[in-house]
């Protein structure tokens with residue numbers, strides 16, 4: 001039985017693919033066998049990052065950890081229900097295939113509520129939701145009273161997660177661990193961060209997710225995309241570490257530790 | 267005939283809704299009659315921003331410009347082709363309705379290639395594509411050679427725009443003005459910005475868009491979402507302007523001027 005980790009957030013650009021890539025590299029470097037699915041079928045940011053990594057390894061003759069990847073195609077049946085049945089079969093087969101040989105399966109979701117994404121949300125043992133430090137992003141988790149800053153009620157993405165939880169419970173699986181992390185956090189703007197932070201804390205109590213340490217806005221999280229490298233790989237690349245790099249590495253380690261994943265050293 | 271402005275980018279979180287809101291307010295303050303469609307049917311960030319604005323106006327007794335909005339629903343027909351025909355009818359009716367009384371129609375697209383989004387891309391007189399200062403975002407416009415930094419070929423979003431252009435040409439409409447702007451630009455990280463900038467310049471020549479001044483990463487672009495206000499509204503709100511605010515306002519003005527919209531003073 002592989003432990004399934006899903007990065008999900010219907011809000012675009014919250015950092016799902018970036019988080020998926022960095023968690024993959026952290027797990028691989030810890031000696032775990034990792035499988036991967038990229039459910040963002042058109043953009044494929046996570047798989048593109050991995051293809052760049054594979055190409056870099058070939059070009060430089062280096063060894064770089066890669067996950068066992070399975071590419072899923074959308075069904076092109078015209079009938080919506082028949083298309084979903086076909087996709088459900090493809091999804092289950094891919095999971096079964098990866099579970100044979102992997103300790104972990106990393107699944108990156110699109111910024112939309114596709115059927116594949118809904119299935120991944122139900123299959124997740126650990127669901128990771130990155131969110132920008134922004135009331136605009138927060139609006140997809142919950143509506144907030146403009147005057148009191150209090151949470152008024154869940155909104156579209158929380159409802160999606162809720163539906164997935166019900167499906168999961170009905171399938172007799174243990175509840176997922178839903179973790180939310182703030183991403184692209186600026187080192188400034190205390191007032192705005194405070195507002196988002198307060199609303200997050202209140203919502204976490206109400207709808208049952210826990211908040212884990214996230215990532216600051218750092219160009220190192222994206223500047224090596226073309227080579228498929230992350231800051232975790234830089235030891236072998238012989239780089240001199242800047243202060244920002246050391247801080248970034250700590251952010252990734254703090255996240256991985258906070259995930260409490262089975263089989264990982266503390 | 268209304269001039270149709272569309273914010274589009276399949277990449278999530280590039281700044282479509284933020285840009286749509288600020289352009290709307292700039293046009294309204296210039297005395298233009300503006301209509302609006304929000305094609306992100308689930309997230310509805312743009313319409314949520316406008317609903318917050320309407321609520322703020324009611325709460326405070328203030329007058330605040332609002333666009334004429336039409337809400338479009340997804341078709342729930344099971345057959346994909348029949349569903350698209352239904353959506354095509356709804357889209358055309360909404361445009362025809364708004365054209366009767368508006369100088370401009372502001373259409374915000376989702377971060378996915380929905381059928382409504384495809385239609386908007388063909389209907390656009392001005393197509394605005396915001397993009398993060400990131401090779402991860404750029405990957406949806408074009409593939410880049412990791413060693414030379416040269417553009418290898420168009421990718422998924424460029425192809426979507428291309429298809430829309432062909433549809434538009436076949437419908438006998440004048441070519442759209444495709445503008446790309448960089449958003450959430452940090453004041454640091456010259457090397458990464460240079461790489462993205464070079465690739466953008468090369469691609470703009472190859473696939474025919476022009477690059478216009480964009481926005482820096484500034485919390486003022488998002489911190490008033492709950493009240494539906496933008497920095498352009500702050501004059502009447504009696505705020506004291508910070509240096510960042512003055513700079514932000516100049517960024518919005520520079521963008522609007524660069525759009526060369528009909529009927530607007532230079």
Ligand SMILES: Nc1ncnc2c1ncn2[C@@H]1O[C@H](COP(=O)(O)OP(=O)(O)OP(=O)(O)O)[C@@H](O)[C@H]1O
Nearest residue numbers: 012013014015016017018111217218222278400402
């Ligand atoms: N911590 C960070 N620091 C700097 N840049 C970041 C960080 N996290 C994400 N980014 C950048 O922000 C943008 C959005 O990130 P990413 O693509 O990972 O989000 P996503 O949720 O997968 O988006 P989508 O909804 O399109 O799938 C990308 O340009 C990425 O490089």
Ligand SMILES: Nc1ncnc2c1ncn2[C@@H]1O[C@H](COP(=O)(O)OP(=O)(O)OP(=O)(O)O)[C@@H](O)[C@H]1O
Nearest residue numbers: 012134136278279280281282283284377483484488
């Ligand atoms: N220039 C900016 N400065 C600061 N924050 C910004 C800026 N532009 C956008 N943001 C923030 O970045 C996030 C993404 O912006 P936005 O929602 O406008 O993107 P989008 O392209 O409409 O996303 P989606 O694909 O989900 O529709 C939001 O949290 C928004 O508040």
Ligand SMILES: [Mg+2]
Nearest residue numbers: 016017040045
């Ligand atoms: Mg992604």
Ligand SMILES: [Mg+2]
Nearest residue numbers: 282283306311
């Ligand atoms: Mg949007």
